[in-house]
Amino acid sequence: MDTEGLLSQRMHRLKSSAIRELLKHSKMENIISLAGGIPSDALFDFEGLNEATQLAITQQPKNAFQYGLTEGSEKLREGIVTLCAERGVIARADEIIVTAGSQQALDLVMRAVVDPGDVFVVERPTYLAALQTLQLAEANIMSVASDSDGMVVDELEELLKTQKIKGVYLVPTFGNPSGLTLSRARREQLVKLAHQHHFLIVEDDPYGELRFTDERNPTLSQLGKEAYGDAANIVYTSTFSKILAPGMRLGWLVLPQWLLHKVAIIKQAADLHSNSLSQTVAEYYLGLNRLPTQIAKIRAAYKAKCETLAGLMTQELGDYISFDMPKGGMFLWARFRSQVNTSVWLEQAIKQGVVFVPGEYFFSDNPDCSTLRLSFATATEEQMHEAVARLRRAL
Amino acid sequence: MDTEGLLSQRMHRLKSSAIRELLKHSKMENIISLAGGIPSDALFDFEGLNEATQLAITQQPKNAFQYGLTEGSEKLREGIVTLCAERGVIARADEIIVTAGSQQALDLVMRAVVDPGDVFVVERPTYLAALQTLQLAEANIMSVASDSDGMVVDELEELLKTQKIKGVYLVPTFGNPSGLTLSRARREQLVKLAHQHHFLIVEDDPYGELRFTDERNPTLSQLGKEAYGDAANIVYTSTFSKILAPGMRLGWLVLPQWLLHKVAIIKQAADLHSNSLSQTVAEYYLGLNRLPTQIAKIRAAYKAKCETLAGLMTQELGDYISFDMPKGGMFLWARFRSQVNTSVWLEQAIKQGVVFVPGEYFFSDNPDCSTLRLSFATATEEQMHEAVARLRRAL
Numbered sequence: 001m002d003t004e005g006l007l008s009q010r011m012h013r014l015k016s017s018a019i020r021e022l023l024k025h026s027k028m029e030n031i032i033s034l035a036g037g038i039p040s041d042a043l044f045d046f047e048g049l050n051e052a053t054q055l056a057i058t059q060q061p062k063n064a065f066q067y068g069l070t071e072g073s074e075k076l077r078e079g080i081v082t083l084c085a086e087r088g089v090i091a092r093a094d095e096i097i098v099t100a101g102s103q104q105a106l107d108l109v110m111r112a113v114v115d116p117g118d119v120f121v122v123e124r125p126t127y128l129a130a131l132q133t134l135q136l137a138e139a140n141i142m143s144v145a146s147d148s149d150g151m152v153v154d155e156l157e158e159l160l161k162t163q164k165i166k167g168v169y170l171v172p173t174f175g176n177p178s179g180l181t182l183s184r185a186r187r188e189q190l191v192k193l194a195h196q197h198h199f200l201i202v203e204d205d206p207y208g209e210l211r212f213t214d215e216r217n218p219t220l221s222q223l224g225k226e227a228y229g230d231a232a233n234i235v236y237t238s239t240f241s242k243i244l245a246p247g248m249r250l251g252w253l254v255l256p257q258w259l260l261h262k263v264a265i266i267k268q269a270a271d272l273h274s275n276s277l278s279q280t281v282a283e284y285y286l287g288l289n290r291l292p293t294q295i296a297k298i299r300a301a302y303k304a305k306c307e308t309l310a311g312l313m314t315q316e317l318g319d320y321i322s323f324d325m326p327k328g329g330m331f332l333w334a335r336f337r338s339q340v341n342t343s344v345w346l347e348q349a350i351k352q353g354v355v356f357v358p359g360e361y362f363f364s365d366n367p368d369c370s371t372l373r374l375s376f377a378t379a380t381e382e383q384m385h386e387a388v389a390r391l392r393r394a395l
Numbered sequence: 396m397d398t399e400g401l402l403s404q405r406m407h408r409l410k411s412s413a414i415r416e417l418l419k420h421s422k423m424e425n426i427i428s429l430a431g432g433i434p435s436d437a438l439f440d441f442e443g444l445n446e447a448t449q450l451a452i453t454q455q456p457k458n459a460f461q462y463g464l465t466e467g468s469e470k471l472r473e474g475i476v477t478l479c480a481e482r483g484v485i486a487r488a489d490e491i492i493v494t495a496g497s498q499q500a501l502d503l504v505m506r507a508v509v510d511p512g513d514v515f516v517v518e519r520p521t522y523l524a525a526l527q528t529l530q531l532a533e534a535n536i537m538s539v540a541s542d543s544d545g546m547v548v549d550e551l552e553e554l555l556k557t558q559k560i561k562g563v564y565l566v567p568t569f570g571n572p573s574g575l576t577l578s579r580a581r582r583e584q585l586v587k588l589a590h591q592h593h594f595l596i597v598e599d600d601p602y603g604e605l606r607f608t609d610e611r612n613p614t615l616s617q618l619g620k621e622a623y624g625d626a627a628n629i630v631y632t633s634t635f636s637k638i639l640a641p642g643m644r645l646g647w648l649v650l651p652q653w654l655l656h657k658v659a660i661i662k663q664a665a666d667l668h669s670n671s672l673s674q675t676v677a678e679y680y681l682g683l684n685r686l687p688t689q690i691a692k693i694r695a696a697y698k699a700k701c702e703t704l705a706g707l708m709t710q711e712l713g714d715y716i717s718f719d720m721p722k723g724g725m726f727l728w729a730r731f732r733s734q735v736n737t738s739v740w741l742e743q744a745i746k747q748g749v750v751f752v753p754g755e756y757f758f759s760d761n762p763d764c765s766t767l768r769l770s771f772a773t774a775t776e777e778q779m780h781e782a783v784a785r786l787r788r789a790l
Contacts, residue, residue, distance in 0.1 A: 041457045049460060053452050053672075057445050062436045065444060065640035100495060100666035107665050111531065132664035136506065245460035247671025269527035270502050271495035275670040276642025277448075 032387040034309075034374040035355045037176060037330055039242055042380075043301055045294045049245060052285035056277070064280040070268045072098025072252070073279045079286040080252050087208060088222035089236050091254040097263055098274045102206050102239040102251035106130050106169075108270065109202055109235055109253065110137040112262045118166035121159070123151045125333070125362035125371070127176045127204065130169050139166070141364045148324050150175065150182030153189045160197050167200035173217060174207040174329025177362045177373035181327055184217060191223045194233050205238045206251075209295050211328035212303040221254065232256045240282060242330070243295050248278040302330065302377060305384070309376040312388040320395060321372075330377040333359070336370040343369065345394065352390040427782040429704075429769040430750040432571060432725055434637055437775075438696055440689045444640060447680035451672065459675040465663045467493025467647070468674045474681040475647050482603060483617035484631050486649040492658055493669045497601050497634040497646035501525050501564075503665065504597055504630055504648065505532040507657045513561035516554070518546045520728070520757035520766070522571045522599065525564050534561070536759045543719050545570065545577030548584045555592050562595035568612060569602040569724025572757045572768035576722055579612060586618045589628050600633045601646075604690050606723035607698040616649065627651045635677060637725070638690050643673040697725065697772060700779070704771040707783040715790065716767075725772040728754070731765040738764065740789065747785040 056064045063073070071077070077093040084091050099105040106129070114120060114137035122130065124143045134141050142163070144155040151170055159165070168190070172182040182190070194201045203220045224231035239251035255263055267273070285291065309332055310325055323334040336342070343358040359371025379387060451459045458468065466472070472488040479486050494500040501524070509515060511533035517525065519538045529536050537558070539550040546565055554560070563585070567577040577585070589596045598615045619626035634646035650658055662668070680686065704727055705720055718729040731737070738753040754766025774782060 036462075038462055041461045044456075044460055046452075046456050046460070050452050050456070053448060057441075057448050061439075061441050061445070063642075065439055065441070065642040066436050067431075067433055067636075067641045100670070103664070104666040129664060129667075132660075136661065136664055241462075246462045247458075247460040249666060249668075249670045265527075266531065269498070269524060269531055270665065271499040271644060272524075273644075275495070275644045275673055277673055277676070278670055281672070 030353050031350070032354045032379060032383045032390065034376070034379060034384075034387055035357045036378060037375055038378050039246060039298075039330070040301070040378050043298050044245055045290055048285060048288055048290040048294065049281065052281045052288060055284040055287075056280040059284075060280050064277045066276060068273045068276045068279065070097075070264050070273045072096065072274055073276070073283060075283045076279045076286075077252075079283060082286075083291075084236075084238075084254060087205075087219060087238075089219050089254060090222070090225060091236075095254055095257070095260065097253045097255060097260070097267060098279060099237075099251045099253055099267070100249040100271065100274050101241055101246070102204060102237045103129055103133075104249075104270070105237040105239075105251050105253045106202070106204065107133040107136070108263050108266050109237070109259075110134055110139065111266050112259060113200055114139045114166060119163060121156060121165055121168045122364055123170050123175070123178070124364070124366060125177050125359060125368075126169065126364065127171055128362055130204065131364055134169070143364045143366070146175075146178060146180060148180065149186060150178075150180050151186065151190070153186045153193070156190070157193060160193065165197070165199045167202060168194070169202040169204065171204045171207070172220060173205060174210060174326060174331075176207070176329070177331050177357070177359065178333045179326035179329055179331045180324060180333070181217060187217065187220055187223055188227075191220055191227060191234070195224070195228055198233065201234045203234055203236045205236065206242050207329040208238070209243050210299055210302055210330065212299065212306065213327055215327065230256070232258070235259065243291065243298065244282070244285065248282065249275060250278050250282055299328075302328075305376040305379075305381070306332065308381050309374060309384050309388070312384060313374075316388050316392045317395075330375055332374045332376060334372050334374060335359075335368065339370055341369045342372045348394040349391060352394045354387045354390040354394070356391075425748050426745070427749045427774060427778045427785065429771070429774060429779075429782055430752050431773060432770055433773050434641060434693075434725070435696070435773050438693050439640055440685055440692075443680060443683055443685040443689065444676070447676045447683060450679040450682075451675040454679075455675050459672045461671060463668045463671045463674065465492075465659050465668045467491065467669055468671070468678060470678045471674045471681075472647075474678060477681075478686075479631075479633075479649060482600075482614055482633075484614050484649060485617070485620060486631075490649055490652070490655065492648045492650060492655070492662060493674060494632075494646045494648055494662070495644040495666065495669050496636055496641070497599060497632045498524055498528075499644075499665070500632040500634075500646050500648045501597070501599065502528040502531070503658050503661050504632070504654075505529055505534065506661050507654060508595055509534045509561060514558060516551060516560055516563045517759055518565050518570070518573070519759070519761060520572050520754060520763075521564065521759065522566055523757055525599065526759055529564070538759045538761070541570075541573060541575060543575065544581060545573075545575050546581065546585070548581045548588065551585070552588060555588065560592070560594045562597060563589070564597045564599065566599045566602070567615060568600060569605060569721060570726075571602070571724070572726050572752070572754065573728045574721035574724055574726045575719060575728070576612060582612065582615055582618055583622075586615055586622060586629070590619070590623055593628065596629045598629060598631045600631065601637050602724040603633070604638050605694055605697055605725065607694065607701065608722055610722065625651070627653070630654065638686065638693065639677070639680065643677065644670060645673050645677055694723075697723075700771040700774075700776070701727065703776050704769060704779050704783070707779060708769075711783050711787045712790075725770050727769045727771060729767050729769060730754075730763070734765055736764045737767045743789040744786060747789045749782045749785040749789070751786075
């Protein structure tokens with residue numbers, strides 16, 4: 001890695017630790033947090049989780065407490081096949097690896113595919129923890145802009161004229177932090193480019209099920225299979241964290257054949273296999289058929305919360321701050337109409353008793369420092385009213 | 396990485412996958428496995444685990460299912476402080492990071508400290524999965540021999556005359572695969588060398604509690620603190636896998652101050668934090684005070700199993716195969732008296748219906764191909780009789 005790369009890595013480590021510090025504030029008394037991407041545990045299906053856990057430890061105690069397969073339990077992978085199919089992601093169980101959340105999924109894929117210096121393209125803004133995995137893999141991170149229709153794929157196409165790239169990482173649906181969704185036309189364009197230029201797409205889809213409308217975009221994985229008969233250059237990853245419970249640390253990867261073995265070997269070195277207890281609980285939970293009801297409940301609640309936060313922001317701060325209305329997910333991505341450095345402004349906000357994440361942390365380069373990410377998942381309606389009032393006071 | 400490094404890495408990936416293939420055999424009907432390092436689930440404390448799980452999901456459901464701290468739950472780290480103290484490892488809770496088993500502990504440490512090409516020294520033989528983490532970190536792996544007293548530290552001292560080294564990885568107590576224990580004198584010598592030459596010791600201690608006698612060696616971490624007032628160049632790692640249940644995927648690291656933040660940042664990128672459900676169950680399990688009884692039970696059972704296997708091996712195969720009697724742990728490391736390639740012989744053994752792990756897989760270089768690792772943890776007494784009879788027939 002060259003000096004600039006090292007410098008950038010150090011900078012991002014600092015950023016990461018800045019966020020860690022920040023999130024400590026969010027646990028302080030009287031502080032209302034709009035910062036963390038933390039699902040509301042008021043919405044967790046504790047009754048179903050309790051029932052599934054009882055079943056796991058009484059019916060399959062050995063499976064729950066003994067070593068398991070590196071790729072994940074066969075029964076859980078069969079369940080994931082069904083979940084994927086409902087999203088248009090057609091996969092066999094032996095193409096799936098169960099991971100410790102989608103965070104580990106990203107780390108494993110980057111370790112498997114990135115050689116130091118390889119160019120990986122992300123969106124501006126992009127998911128911070130994906131940047132961390134790319135930095136650990138010593139990728140040469142480049143970025144393209146996004147607008148209301150998600151990643152500006154034309155800009156990627158332009159980049160490809162002069163630059164060989166190894167892969168593109170994106171959250172195409174209800175992005176973190178942007179809340180934005182890649183349009184159908186751009187999805188097709190991206191899949192086509194990947195096929196033509198032989199780069200890998202890492203399609204990170206933690207939020208796809210949390211949609212507020214009936215509109216459903218096809219996954220990149222699905223478009224790849226439809227267009228070319230396979231999705232050999234698309235990795236799809238998702239998680240139980242946002243639809244069931246993040247503490248279980250269960251996500252998954254759908255991998256093309258050529259990557260399966262390599263990722264399995266790295267998974268084995270990384271932690272042997274994912275937690276057996278959580279996997280067995282998840283198997284039974286899926287068997288209870290409560291997930292569709294649970295997802296519908298989360299979707300309705302987040303939609304209402306999003307509308308509340310968006311309404312308050314428009315009403316109280318609309319003269320200063322603008323945003324696109326999310327169609328799903330957990331985040332509202334906002335921008336000051338004038339030049340305000342939100343990292344500096346955060347200090348005022350903390351003094352008033354509210355935290356958010358300054359937008360600059362989500363940029364690999366060319367940060368727009370007047371942006372901020374607000375999560376509507378965790379705070380209650382009452383807290384949101386107070387939080388926005390405090391933001392207003394912080395101005 | 397140079398060509399030789401790549402070649403070696405490929406070779407080891409092949410080795411790793413060879414073992415994976417091998418372990419598939421061990422799940423076939425009628426095959427008796429002496430291969431896997433798998434704790435006997437006949438010894439698991441299902442009653443206590445069940446009680447602890449009930450408590451976790453009824454008393455602390457939010458902690459069990461919500462995101463947690465990267466470093467691990469505070470209460471569990473307090474419990475680990477106590478476990479460590481009983482072993483002579485003096486640590487504060489804020490020096491501990493809870494990991495997904497000690498496998499992840501090794502991977503995190505190697506990612507944090509090894510720059511490509513750095514020399515890391517292991518024993519001949521050494522733990523295979525540690526080699527994998529070193530290879531992923533692109534370490535230049537060197538090795539020193541071991542004998543009945545464990546790693547030959549004189550050989551390391553000789554190496555240090557000409558070679559700058561970054562670290563030494565070892566399982567000093569009841570090693571995997573060797574079953575051997577580093578003598579007190581060599582422990583002191585190793586700690587002194589690390590202090591003088593500023594290299595890191597990674598002390599991997601999964602089996603220390605599984606001792607068959609009352610003899611207890613001080614940990615390297617303890618010796619470091621006694622000799623120099625700190626253990627700034629010693630990382631200690633252990634796990635709940637061998638004393639409680641491996642499926643929970645819970646281990647821990649005790650880290651010197653300068654490494655804590657770096658490892659936490661990598662842990663965050665790797666999987667955010669360890670499984671909340673398992674951590675909450677482990678907290679309650681420790682609270683039940685059943686662990687001391689459980690460890691005593693495992694210790695007695697493994698001791699009896701070890702004596703059975705050792706007795707049978709001496710009786711049936713003593714003319715062909717020799718071994719040192721382990722004083723603890725899960726493994727019996729044996730050697731043919733004549734030149735027999737155990738990887739080749741394994742095929743005969745599989746035909747007779749028994750599997751072991753050929754010793755050569757545990758060498759980073761200069762393999763002794765006439766060695767083999769036999770686990771006495773999993774098989775029943777009856778199976779051991781049959782297994783050794785089959786090994787005899789395979790000759």
